[in-house]
Amino acid sequence: MPDAAGAAQPVTSVLPARGTLLGFDFGLARIGVACGELETGHASPLTTLREESNDARFAAIGRLIADWRPVALVVGLPAHLDGREHELTARCRRFANQLHGRFALPVHAVDERLSSVAAEAGLVDAGVRGWRERKAVLDAAAACLILQTFLDSNRHAHP
Secondary structure, three states: OEOOOOOEOOOOOOOOOOOEEEEEEEOOOOEEEEEEEOOOOEEEEEEEEOOOOHHHHHHHHHHHHHHHOOOEEEEEEOEOOOOOEOOOHHHHHHHHHHHHHHHOOOEEEEEOOOHHHHHHHHHHHOOOOOHHHHHHHHHHHHHHHHHHHHHHHHHHHOO
16 A cells, blocks of 8 residues: 555565566556566556446456466555545555455555556657557556556565
8 A cells, every 4th residue: 555655565465576467557437457577577568448347347357367367466546646535546445355355366556646647648758649549558558657666666675
């Protein structure tokens, strides 16, 4: 969970030295997904889920988990710049709890303040032109930033 300053705190459960993680940028319409590796400390955008029903969303997540076999999951928690909870914070916590309950994997939360803004800026810098083109990959890019934040904080907490 984020600390008072909003930074991702070191994980309390011991993570293995190697293994895949899946990161999620939860949204009401879309869920961005990224994958990362503990050994390399590197995250990459994976996909954006656009399923409308919860059952379809969790079925799609289940397929990703079966394919990638992660050792843990990471979910971004939105907050306002001053640290107050965002309108979606409670929904993101519920999503994290559902992931844990359905898939019996450790789930870690990371402060995702400005992840979508930073992801969009990165896509513009990478030459992804036009809002429609950026929107198609924005959520996965934001999930990548969330997961990279977790990987970076975990590496600094466990040198």
